[in-house]
Amino acid sequence: MAVLTSRPAAAPSAAGPSSLPRPFWMLWLGTVINRTGAMVQPLLSVYLVQVRGFTLAQSGAVMTAFGVGSLLSQVLAGWLADRLGRRATLTGGMLATSAAMVALGAASGFLAVATTAFLLGLTIDSYRPASQAMVADLVPPALRPRAYGLLFWGVNVGYSVAMVAGGWFADHGARAMFAVNAAAALTFAAVVWATVPESRPAGHSPPGGRLRAVLQDRLLLAVCxxxxxxxxxxxxxxxxxxLAMAEQGxxxxxxxxxxxxxxxLIIVVQPLTARWVGRRDPGLVLSAGTAVxxxxxxxxAYVQDGRGLALTVAVWTAGEIVIAGALPTIVASLAPHELQGTYAGVCGMSWSGGAVLAPVIGTALLPLGPRALWSGIGLIGACSALGALLVAGRVRRRTAASDTT
Incomplete structure (x- = not known):
């Protein structure tokens, strides 16, 4: 197998906030605006049952259609980001998201709602591989962990606002949240189109069979x-x-x-740790964070009250914080310039695939009791952490080799 390599730009000498380029900060701002209005997705199942009068089975089918669309969106958007450009893909995806959001809010009948939910799933996360490729294009390798960590932080700031606003809309006019969400997506598109230039490197046209080439990259598949x-x-x-916490009191x-x-914790702690984490080997950070x-x-398994749950949430949040910048940094370091979007999309689809399996695994273990459930879930995480540790050296060597080409 031929090894795909990329030639990252040299890092600037300064590592302060000003060392990240202005287009990155505009991308960050657009991301925060988009996530601040992103209240439909987490409240969709509740809206379908309580407002539209769907049965639980119908609501589950609609959410499945949404999930299938979301699963496909990552690879499609990544391919488009390499083919058409990051800027065009991100803005086009957000315009499509806005249209699908309005259509879903106006749809009536199970079939129409399920169809528009699928279309929304197909578009709503299309910005992710495009923005990840943009960061790889705009930010030197040494600063990428910090840049990706800041994007993660911005997403969580926006999400926190969206949850508060979504709760209000749920009680005072649920359908209006579709319009607000659509407006946020439109604003994101406008900010990027007006302030972020196309970042795909000139002279790097994607080769034929690019998805096949990505799927032949065994190291990327191991990371996936x-x-x-x-x-x-x-x-x-x-x-x-x-579900488990209700049974555990x-x-x-x-x-x-x-x-x-x-x-x-993410909003408060992540900015304080970003620079320290960014100086560590991303493969080892991914392994350690997953283990945490x-x-x-x-x-x-040992939780019996709210305080015990809060302690465990604090533990896994600490791991989540350090992983935030490491994983996209690894993917960006493995990808050649012309395939940054496709690599990001394939890795994003693998995360979505794991998330789809999560309720299947969890509900299968739930009847066995807390010890069996959480030991099994912990074992999955331990295997993932071990896998990250095993590939860390190969990622480091390949990144070093690409630096010299």
Whole structure:
């Protein structure tokens, strides 16, 4: 197999905030605006049942259609980012998201809602591989962990606002949240189109069979396997965890407060650790962070009240924080310039695939009791952490080799 290499730009001598280029900060600003209005996705199932009168089975089918679209979107958007350009893909994806959002809010009948939900899933995350490729184009390798970490931080700041606003809209006019979400996506598109130039390197046209070339990169596939395991681990927080905590004696109010701690810690702690984490080997950071997340979920077996849950949430949030910049940095270091989007899309799809499997795994283990459930989930995380450790050396050697070409 031929090894695909990239030639990263030299890092600037300064490492302060001003060393990140202005287009990156505009991309960051657009991301925050978009996520601040992103209230439909987390509240969609509740909206379908409580506002539209769908049955639980119908709501589950609609969410499945949304998930299938989301699973496909990453690879499609990554391919388009390399083919058409990062800027065109991101802005076009956000315009399509806005249209799909309005259509879903106006749709009536199960078939129409399921179809528009699929289209929304196909477009709503299309910005991710494009923005990840943009960062790889715009930011020198030494600063990428910090840049990706800042994007992660911005997403969580926006998400925290969206959850508060979404709760208000749910009580005072649920359909209006579709319009707000659509407006946020349009604003993101406008900010990027007006302030972020096309970043795809000139003279690098994607070769034929580019997806085939990506799928022949065994090191990337190994990273994708690690990513899928991490997705299956982390997504338990939003799938099995609420069900398990109800059985372990944690009230819904206690659960909500403990989960709010996740967002608070990310907003407060992540900026303080970004520079320190950015100086470490990203493969080792990914391994250590995944191990910490796995430990946090494994400890959930012993939770009996809200305080115990808050402690375990704090543990796995610490791992989540350090992983945030490491994983996209690894993918960017493995990808050649002309395939940054496709690499990001394939890795993003592997995370989504793991997240899709998360409720299947969790609900299968749930009847066996807390020890079996959380030991099993912790074991998945431990395997993922071990996989990250095993590939860390190969990632480091390949990155070093590409620096010399």
């Amino acid at each position: 396997a690690v990513t899928a395991g991490y997705g299956a681990l982390y997504a338990q927080a939003f799938t099995t965890l609420p 944690v009230s819904r109010a206690q659960f909500g407060l403990a989960m709010a701690l996740n967002g608070v 997340v796995a430990t946090g979920f494994a400890l959930t």
